[in-house]
Amino acid sequence: MSGYEEQIKRRREEIVARVEAALERSGRSHDAARIMAVSKTVDVPEVLAAISAGYRLFGENRPQELVRKLEGLAGEANLPEVRFDMIGNLQTNKINAVLGRACCIHSISSLHLARAVSSRAERRMASGELAAAQDVLLEVNVSGEASKSGFSPDELRAGLDELRSYRGIHVIGLMTMAPQGDKNIARKTFVGLRELRDELVARCPELELGELSCGMSEDFEEALEEGSTLVRLGRVVFSPSFELK
Numbered sequence: 001m002s003g004y005e006e007q008i009k010r011r012r013e014e015i016v017a018r019v020e021a022a023l024e025r026s027g028r029s030h031d032a033a034r035i036m037a038v039s040k041t042v043d044v045p046e047v048l049a050a051i052s053a054g055y056r057l058f059g060e061n062r063p064q065e066l067v068r069k070l071e072g073l074a075g076e077a078n079l080p081e082v083r084f085d086m087i088g089n090l091q092t093n094k095i096n097a098v099l100g101r102a103c104c105i106h107s108i109s110s111l112h113l114a115r116a117v118s119s120r121a122e123r124r125m126a127s128g129e130l131a132a133a134q135d136v137l138l139e140v141n142v143s144g145e146a147s148k149s150g151f152s153p154d155e156l157r158a159g160l161d162e163l164r165s166y167r168g169i170h171v172i173g174l175m176t177m178a179p180q181g182d183k184n185i186a187r188k189t190f191v192g193l194r195e196l197r198d199e200l201v202a203r204c205p206e207l208e209l210g211e212l213s214c215g216m217s218e219d220f221e222e223a224l225e226e227g228s229t230l231v232r233l234g235r236v237v238f239s240p241s242f243e244l245k
């Protein structure tokens, strides 16, 4: 085993222990959340090392990179089944590249994008190229930072009925990014996401919003304590020099 592979394997053990401890602190079961390895800054060999360390779920923030990683892995023999999700900003002209390739698109940030993804997915379903509606998450700008994309909570409340009418997408939860640098503000953001989810489900019980995608390298423990079901970890997974505090 290469030195890098060994390092990220040891790091994974540390991350898993932290994840389990955070879930336990909040009275949740050990399998209540999954770990995504965000591979946007690394290459195929690092992804292979991560697979051998035990990661099975990967995230990319650019369509071209997602396709490149999938193609890079396609030639590998005896790989366990891994899945890639799209977690970054998606432009409408790149939708076709990720439809069906990304298991889930975490970054549906507007009604316009939701409609565009849905209509392309419906077309592919009609032609038999896509077996089922595309799983997606709705990205919410809980913190209200101008630099962040996503639905504002009010936009989401107002757009819910329209979103439910889109047949090409299957909305399975919400996603957010917390402001970096202050864990208390991050925690408030995660609480806000959970409360918004609870409010939307109370209003529309047939909605399934089980997935809460939140928590990154600097704040995943806070996110897990506040209900995250999927933490998206980049630096802490792939950079041995990232300090796990």
Ligand SMILES: *Cc1c(COP(=O)(O)O)cnc(C)c1O
Binding pocket: 038, 040, 061, 087, 088, 177, 216, 217, 218, 232, 233, 234, 235, 236
């Ligand atoms: C890069 C990225 C992450 C991971 O960030 P780290 O702080 O390196 O863990 C998570 N989510 C999204 C959307 C990202 O772009």
